[in-house]
Amino acid sequence: MAQLQVDRLSIRYGQYLAVDDVSFDVREGEFVSLLGPSGCGKTTTLRCIAGLETASSGRIAIGGQRVADGSWEVPPNKRGVNMVFQSYAVWPHMTVFENVAYGLRSQRVPTAELTRRVRDTLEMVGLGAFEKRYGTELSGGQQQRLAVARAVVTSPRLLLFDEPLSNLDAGLRERMRVELTELQRRLGRTSVYVTHDQAEAMAMSDRVILMRNGRIVQQGTPRDLYETPNCRFAAEFVGNANLLPGVLDGPGRIRVGDLRLNAATPASGDADLLVCIRPENVQIAGEAGGENVFAAQVERVGYLGNSLSCEISAGGLRLRADLPAHSRMQQGASIHLRVDPANITLVPEVAEAAI
Ligand SMILES: Nc1ncnc2c1ncn2[C@@H]1O[C@H](COP(=O)(O)OP(=O)(O)O)[C@@H](O)[C@H]1O
Ligand SMILES: [Mg+2]
CATH class of the missing domain: 2.40.50.140 (Nucleic acid-binding proteins)
Known part of the structure; x- marks a missing residue:
């Protein structure tokens, strides 16, 4: 069974159809990109999966559980989903440890378990030595890893990324692309990744969903898209x-x-x-x-x-x-x-x- 099922999703803003009859599945452990030019409806689709946007019609299921059916919806914090944004919004006044611990504290995870899980996660993203630093004392790449650590520490069923590398300069972006791909392989988390950068989508994804004007144009492996474009x-x-x-x-x-x-x-x-x-x-x-x-x-x-x-x-x-x-x-x-x-x-x- 697919970990994420999006079935005939449409999202309207007034008269404007931002997402138009979009359907796709993501299997357990799969890394899928939504790729397309600016304004084609990628972020809106992602936010609807997260529960931050209300569907006009269509259904979404996560881990087999229905989370949206038309305008009926499960609230974001009950979906088992975490999102990494373009501006990673690392909290500057908190230490690295506290940044990662935050989600577990709000779930009232006992202290011993919380400490262990935060340390394990920081170790996994290569920030083990930085737990006492403040958000502002990290480089762009380190902040990016911290944002990932914060998203994975609560073991969500689904990770959502919205152009997390777009704010980085070209060299760092390419390094982080490799790093994020390796991290993803190790974690094996089911992920939906939004980007307008075709090289990024190709290099990182098991499957790419190409969008335009709110619709899906083509979906397949990076090789399918490159070797047999359908238009x-x-x-x-x-x-x-x-x-x-x-x-x-x-x-x-x-x-x-x-x-x-x-x-x-x-x-x-x-x-x-x-x-x-x-x-x-x-x-x-x-x-x-x-x-x-x-x-x-x-x-x-x-x-x-x-x-x-x-x-x-x-x-x-x-x-x-x-x-x-x-x-x-x-x-x-x-x-x-x-x-x-x-x-x-x-x-x-x-x-x-x-x-
Ligand atoms: N809250 C909103 N109100 C009205 N229009 C919106 C809103 N959010 C997004 N849109 C419009 O929906 C379209 C898709 O936006 P978006 O999903 O952000 O595109 P992408 O992430 O692919 O760049 C755009 O034309 C955008 O202007
Ligand atoms: Mg966007």
Whole structure:
């Protein structure tokens, strides 16, 4: 049985539908991200799971227990849920120990057990040596860990994170992403994690739920989303993509501009297609001829250190190709490129209108 079940959830503010018929499950121990651009309804969904927002319609169950059914709801403190916010709201006037102890004190946990649980949790997040410090005496990364410790110490059935890393600068954000992922693996807590950062969602999650305009666009593993996006928005939001209008030209054959290419994935129906080619899947071919090899001209080269971000023209099209830095590609060069048929994904153009 799923630890969290969200079933046809909608949330209105007056006339405005902030969350529109959203359904998803999270299994015990699973880490699932809600990903999408600002304003797409991620926080509103999360707050409704926590009981901080009232549903207009739909149902939510946590650990098999119904907590919301339309506007009927169980109060937040009876849901067994804890939330880590963007501003971690570490209490500056309390020590690290007291910050973590707070939730247990309000549950009237006996002193000996409280001390043991606070110390175990601080140890687990690597703050064992800091229990006497005050919130203000911690670095951004340490405050982040303290916020996690505070959320897990009461053993909630579900952890909710709302963009907890967005306030950190880029370097620290990446380190904390790794740290939080490791911590999560060790704790194995069922979690829903909200972020607008696709790299963060991809790197941390078992499953990603991509949202737009209050609706779910696609859900699946990070690999599912990246390799088989179901619409233009999904292809562009998760990673970089060349999206080129194409037409079917026989079984497994497509025409894109003046190029004729083989694609491994079969196209469904006769709708117009978007052909998705990731920049890193464009390779340099040694010579002309061979499957999916085409002539191209290098229009622009950007040196990124680990690769060259090139704009190329081929068959009357412009596309982006990330080529190896050691290839020393120059602007104006005439080359041959190749895309493996397995790396050509066909995205139905029609799905876009329905979202
Ligand atoms: N209390 C509110 N009253 C009116 N509109 C709101 C309220 N909270 C959120 N919204 C609107 O609902 C939409 C979704 O917001 P939110 O869930 O915060 O988006 P996200 O977290 O994905 O950035 C936004 O358009 C936002 O302006
Ligand atoms: Mg938000």
